[in-house]
Amino acid sequence: MSKKALIFGISGQDGSLLAAHLLKGGYAIHGTSRDKELGIFANLQRLGIRDRVALHSVDPADFGSVLRVISETTPDEIYNLASQSSVGLSFDQPIQTLESTIFSAHNIVDSVHRLKLSSRVYNACSSECFGNTDLPADEATPFSPRSPYGVGKAAAFWTVANYRDAYGLFACSGLLFNHDSPLRPQRFVTRKIVAGAADIAEKKTDSLRIGNLHISRDFGWAPEYVEAMAMMLRADAPEDFVIATGQTNTLESFVREAFSYFGLDWERHIDFDESLLRPIDLKCNSANPAKAKRILGWEAKLFMKDVVRLLADGELDYRAAKARL
Numbered sequence: 001m002s003k004k005a006l007i008f009g010i011s012g013q014d015g016s017l018l019a020a021h022l023l024k025g026g027y028a029i030h031g032t033s034r035d036k037e038l039g040i041f042a043n044l045q046r047l048g049i050r051d052r053v054a055l056h057s058v059d060p061a062d063f064g065s066v067l068r069v070i071s072e073t074t075p076d077e078i079y080n081l082a083s084q085s086s087v088g089l090s091f092d093q094p095i096q097t098l099e100s101t102i103f104s105a106h107n108i109v110d111s112v113h114r115l116k117l118s119s120r121v122y123n124a125c126s127s128e129c130f131g132n133t134d135l136p137a138d139e140a141t142p143f144s145p146r147s148p149y150g151v152g153k154a155a156a157f158w159t160v161a162n163y164r165d166a167y168g169l170f171a172c173s174g175l176l177f178n179h180d181s182p183l184r185p186q187r188f189v190t191r192k193i194v195a196g197a198a199d200i201a202e203k204k205t206d207s208l209r210i211g212n213l214h215i216s217r218d219f220g221w222a223p224e225y226v227e228a229m230a231m232m233l234r235a236d237a238p239e240d241f242v243i244a245t246g247q248t249n250t251l252e253s254f255v256r257e258a259f260s261y262f263g264l265d266w267e268r269h270i271d272f273d274e275s276l277l278r279p280i281d282l283k284c285n286s287a288n289p290a291k292a293k294r295i296l297g298w299e300a301k302l303f304m305k306d307v308v309r310l311l312a313d314g315e316l317d318y319r320a321a322k323a324r325l
C-alpha cells in the first residue's frame with residue numbers, strides 16, 4: 001500500500017515541489033487550499049501534477065476544518081507549509097501572519113493528538129526565528145526573532161516541540177534558511193532580481209528598484225530542501241533540524257551574479273528605493289547544518305551561484321513557454 005501524505009499549503013513553492021517529490025516516491029497526495037474551487041494551482045500545473053493530487057478546501061487557522069481533513073484522510077505524513085510566508089508583508093499584516101502561522105501548527109498537532117493518530121508531522125519553521133546571527137546558527141542557538149513573521153514561527157516551533165514532549169507525537173520542525181526555485185513569486189527578492197535582470201536584457205526596462213542590498217543570507221535550492229523535509233519524517237526519532245547550505249553571501253553578490261548571467265553590469269541598472277526598506281531587517285543570518293548531515297545524511301549540493309544560474313535558466317524557460325501560448 002502506498003503511503004499517504006497531506007500537505008497543508010500545497011499551492012506554494014515548497015508545497016508543490018514537495019508534492020512532486022513524494023509522488024516520485026509512490027505516495028498518494030492530498031493537499032489543502034483555502035478554497036479549492038477558486039485556487040489557481042499554477043505551481044502544480046507548471047510541474048504537471050495538478051491532476052495527481054486530491055485537493056481539499058481547508059482554512060488551517062480553523063480548528064474544525066483541520067480536524068475534519070485529517071480525520072477523513074488519515075495520512076501517514078502531514079506537512080504544514082501553510083501560512084503567510086513573506087517577512088516583509090508580516091510588518092503590514094502582523095495579526096494575520098501570527099494567526100495563520102501559530103494556529104495552523106497548533107491545529108495540526110492538536111488534531112493528530114485528539115484523533116489518536118500515528119501520523120508524523122513536519123512543521124515549516126524558518127531561520128527568521130534566530131534573528132541576526134553572529135556565529136552560524138545551529139539547533140541549540142537561542143531564538144531572537146526580529147519580525148512578526150519570525151515571532152510567529154518561533155511560537156509555532158515551541159507549540160510543535162511541546163506536543164512532541166507532552167503527548168509523544170512524531171512531530172518536528174525544519175529551521176529552513178532561504179531557498180528558491182522558479183516557482184517563487186517576485187515578492188521575494190531573489191526572483192525579483194532575476195526577473196528584473198531578464199527584463200533589462202530584453203530592453204523592457206532599464207532599471208530595477210531594490211531596498212537593502214547590504215544584507216547577507218544563506219541561499220539554497222528549494223527542490224533539495226523539500227527532500228530534507230521528507231527525510232525528517234523518515235528518521236528514527238522526531239527532531240528539529242537546521243536546513244541550509246552553510247555558506248553566506250551578500251545580496252549584492254547575488255545581484256552581481258544574476259546581472260552577469262544576462263551580460264549586464266548591475267551597477268548601471270540598480271536604483272535604491274527607500275520605500276522597500278523594512279522597519280527592522282536581518283543584516284546577516286548564517287547557518288551550521290551539520291546535524292542534518294550527521295543524522296539525516298542530507299547536505300546541500302547547490303550553492304548561491306548554482307541557485308542564480310538555475311533561477312535564470314528557469315526564468316528564460318518560463319518566458320519562452322509563455323511566448324508559445
Ligand SMILES: C[C@H]1O[C@H](OP(=O)(O)OP(=O)(O)OC[C@H]2O[C@@H](n3cnc4c(=O)[nH]c(N)nc43)[C@H](O)[C@@H]2O)[C@@H](O)[C@@H](O)C1=O
Pocket residue numbers: 085086087088125126127128176177178179187188189190192209210211212213215217251276277278281282
Ligand atoms: C528564511 C526566510 O526566507 C525568506 O525571507 P526573507 O529573507 O525576508 O526574503 P526576501 O526575499 O523577502 O528578503 C531578503 C532580503 O532582501 C532584502 N531586500 C532588498 N530589496 C528587496 C526587495 O525589493 N524585495 C524584497 N522582498 N526584499 C528585498 C530584504 O530587506 C531582506 O533583507 C522567506 O522565504 C521566508 O518565508 C523565510 O522563512
